[in-house]
Amino acid sequence: MAAYAVVVRDGQFLLARSPGPGGVPEWVLPGGGMEHGEDPHDTVRREVEEETGYLVEVTGLLGVHSLRRTFPGRLGRGVDHHGLRLVYEGRITGGELRDEIGGTTELAAWQPLDAVPGLVRVPLVDIALRLWRERPADGRVETAGG
Template structure:
């Protein structure tokens, strides 16, 4: 077996909580791993502020505008396995997790059609990981285990 491709990726993600619901997005067939549920967000572009990236990604993936955003936590994942395009990969993802508030009267919808997100929706927290909303990426579980840290005003 050949040496794995080494990839490190910095992403900024929105943890948006509302009335026992969390805002989640589903990874489209264009993304990896397709069909998994995750937090709205994604890669920080070269030269882009992570604070700007989370606002941009939230809008692209959900159509929602961030009213407030506050950096709360950092999560990371390190995996050495078959990855994108069945390539052996040594992947390290670093995820900046922001507590974000949005206008609850606006319905989430994917703005960037054809990208790596195909669904955006409010999911009842007690249904995360259920048959309708599985699998979820580890950062979702991480955020939910610390939901009190992401509550408004903390």
Template sequence: MELTPPEFTDYDTRLGAYAVIVRDDHVLLALWDEPEVPILMWSLPGGGVELDETPAEGAVREVREETGYDVELTGLLGVETFVMAPEKRFARVGDRPQKNVQVVYEATVTGGELTHEVGGSTSEARWIPLAEVPALERIGLIRKFIG
């Protein structure tokens, strides 16, 4: 059987998976502090999906890495996409735009204990009261799925 070569695209794609975890009127967030980001911003726990993972597997792994918690995904909340211009990309790779696909799940904690990621893209994980979320510097996914 002959395989057809993949169609060429003039952009890159990044698949990410994230979790919304709410407990006792608090939401679990991670402080995103990569050097390329000019201000510290709160994010949903999650991140890039590895080549050999499903989005669900990536979400579970990323939550564990960023927060120390084991989670069970309980539902799919949605999928967001946006395009990042080449000059806005954090890891500058030539002059190609990047299409970001973000899969967002609902999840519950099943084990582990709260810890902070070491050597990753976040430096702190914290349970934040839902009422305080609108006042935070936060990424768009939080605005969309929490407030």
């Protein structure tokens, strides 16, 4: 389980950059895994602050994305992984933009919405933007492979 935030302000989209697989940096949504017993609403607020320095108010639940993959495991057996990702909308209420230190991301930045298609990014960025733009009543957008 993980919780992520879509934060858009003045045509800019708040993103974080991760080193990515093989060292190729990729843009990700601020957010991440829930701690045991943590409410996802608290998770997204904590993660956004850790990764960007901003305090956010959660203004709505945009949707849920479910993803199932098989990863290579020990002794040639695949590991069946099911990820459930809650995507919230957030609004900055305080703090200052800064990069995360000692975490999973290396840079936090505002990106123009129209520049996002040209960025190296994880698929969840596009899924979250579709949820934000389309606001489907069922909180779900169809995606390839999940």
